[in-house]
Amino acid sequence: AELWQDVPLAPPDSIFQLTAAYKADTFPQKVNLGVGAYRDDNNKPWILPVVKKATSILLNDETLDHEYLPITGLADFTSAAAKLILGADSPAIKEGRTVSVQTISGTGANHLGALFLSRFYKFNGTPKVYLSNPTWANHHAIFRNVGIEPVDYAYYDPKTIGLDLNGFIEALNNAPERSVFLLHACAHNPTGVDPTQEQWKEIAKVIAAKKHYSFFDCAYQGFASGDLDKDAWAVRYFVAQGLPLLVCQSFAKNAGLYGERVGALHVVSADQETANRVKSQLSVLQRSEISNPPSHGARLVSLILNNPELFEEWKRDIQTMAGRIIEMRKELHRLLTEELHTPGNWDHIVNQIGMFSFTGISPKQSKELVEKSHVYLTGNGRISMAGLNSKNIRYFASELDKVVQ
Ligand code: PLP
Numbered sequence: 001a002e003l004w005q006d007v008p009l010a011p012p013d014s015i016f017q018l019t020a021a022y023k024a025d026t027f028p029q030k031v032n033l034g035v036g037a038y039r040d041d042n043n044k045p046w047i048l049p050v051v052k053k054a055t056s057i058l059l060n061d062e063t064l065d066h067e068y069l070p071i072t073g074l075a076d077f078t079s080a081a082a083k084l085i086l087g088a089d090s091p092a093i094k095e096g097r098t099v100s101v102q103t104i105s106g107t108g109a110n111h112l113g114a115l116f117l118s119r120f121y122k123f124n125g126t127p128k129v130y131l132s133n134p135t136w137a138n139h140h141a142i143f144r145n146v147g148i149e150p151v152d153y154a155y156y157d158p159k160t161i162g163l164d165l166n167g168f169i170e171a172l173n174n175a176p177e178r179s180v181f182l183l184h185a186c187a188h189n190p191t192g193v194d195p196t197q198e199q200w201k202e203i204a205k206v207i208a209a210k211k212h213y214s215f216f217d218c219a220y221q222g223f224a225s226g227d228l229d230k231d232a233w234a235v236r237y238f239v240a241q242g243l244p245l246l247v248c249q250s251f252a253k254n255a256g257l258y259g260e261r262v263g264a265l266h267v268v269s270a271d272q273e274t275a276n277r278v279k280s281q282l283s284v285l286q287r288s289e290i291s292n293p294p295s296h297g298a299r300l301v302s303l304i305l306n307n308p309e310l311f312e313e314w315k316r317d318i319q320t321m322a323g324r325i326i327e328m329r330k331e332l333h334r335l336l337t338e339e340l341h342t343p344g345n346w347d348h349i350v351n352q353i354g355m356f357s358f359t360g361i362s363p364k365q366s367k368e369l370v371e372k373s374h375v376y377l378t379g380n381g382r383i384s385m386a387g388l389n390s391k392n393i394r395y396f397a398s399e400l401d402k403v404v405q
Contacts, residue, residue, distance in 0.1 A: 030374040033383040073102020080305035096272040105263040106250025118146040161348040185218035187354025214245035226322030260297030335397035373399035
C-alpha cells in the first residue's frame with residue numbers, strides 16, 4: 001500500500017485562499033481587506049526608511065560575518081527588545097529576573113512560550129489555555145501542537161461590537177486558580193477591540209486574586225496608537241502589580257520586517273535565581289527546535305533600538321503607519337455616517353484600534369462583498385484597515401453601504 005494513503009487532505013489556509021482569489025480577480029476596482037500587513041496609500045508594501053538606513057549600515061559593516069548566533073539569540077537585540085516592551089526602567093529588568101530569548105518572530109515566541117508551559121507549568125489537571133473568543137486563529141493550533149487544550153473566554157460582544165467586560169471577568173472568576181490566560185497586549189486581532197486602562201485594572205485585579213498566569217501576545221506595539229509606550233501600558237501595569245507573566249513580541253508589523261522573522265519571548269520571573277533556571281530550560285528547548293535564531297533581522301532591529309537617532313526615526317515611521325490607519329478609520333466613519341447615511345451605528349470603526357476592525361457585518365454580507373463587489377475580507381466581517389487608501393475607500397464605503405442597506 002502507498003505509504004501516505006491515510007494522510008487526509010488539509011483545508012487550505014483561509015487567508016491564503018482569500019489572497020489567491022484577490023490576485024486572480026481582474027476587476028480593476030478590487031480591494032483586498034484580508035491582508036495582515038501594512039500597505040501604503042498606493043497599496044504597496046512599505047519598507048520603513050529607518051530599515052533601509054540600518055540595512056545599508058549592516059552592508060558596510062566589515063566586522064560582521066555569518067557565524068551562528070548564541071542559542072538564545074543576539075544579546076544586544078534581546079536586551080533592547082525587553083526594554084522596549086517592559087520599559088527601560090522596569091524593575092523586572094533591573095532586578096535581573098527577566099529572561100529574553102530571540103525567536104522566529106511572534107509565532108515562534110508563542111510556540112516557545114507554549115512549549116515551555118507544556119513542560120514546566122503546574123497545570124491543575126489537563127493542560128489548558130484560555131483564549132479570547134475570537135482570537136488569532138493560529139493560537140489554537142500553536143497550543144494544540146504542544147498538547148495544551150484551548151478553551152474560549154468571552155471577549156467580544158457582537159451586540160455592542162465592543163468588549164464583553166462582564167463576560168471576560170466572569171470567565172476569569174470561573175476558571176480554576178492558576179489558569180493560563182492569553183491576553184493580546186494591544187490591537188486585538190481580529191476584533192480591534194482593546195480594554196481601556198480602567199478595564200485592564202479590573203482584569204488585573206481578578207487575575208491577581210485567582211493567581212492566573214498571563215500569557216501576553218504583543219504583535220502590534222506602536223501600531224495601535226502610534227506610541228510605543230502607550231501600547232505597552234497593559235504589560236507594564238501587570239509587571240508593576242507583580243503578576244506572573246510572559247510576553248511574546250514581534251517586530252513583523254512595527255518594523256515592517258514580516259519575512260525576516262524577528263521576535264522575542266520574555267519571561268518575567270520572581271527573582272534572578274528563578275530566571276536563570278528558566279533561561280537554562282528555554283535554551284534546551286530552543287536548541288532542539290532551531291539551534292540558533294537567524295541573525296539578519298535581529299541585527300537590524302538591534303541597530304534601530306540601540307542607536308538613539310535611528311530609534312527616533314523609527315518612532316516617526318511607526319507614526320506614519322499608525323497615523324495612516326487612524327486616518328482611514330476616520331474617513332470610513334465619515335463616509336458611512338455623514339455621506340452615505342448607512343443604517344446603524346459605526347462608532348466602533350473609530351473606537352477600535354490597530355490594523356484590524358470588526359465591522360459587525362454578517363458572514364452573508366461578507367460573502368456578498370467578496371462575490372459581488374470584489375472586496376476581499378474574511379467571513380467574520382474583519383477588515384484590514386491597511387488595505388484601505390485614499391483611492392479605494394470611497395468604493396469600499398459605498399459597497400459596504402449597499403450590503404447593509
Ligand atoms: N500574534 C498575533 C495576535 C498576530 O496577529 C500575529 C500576526 O498576525 C502574530 C502573533 C505573529 O506574527 P509573526 O509571527 O509574523 O510575528
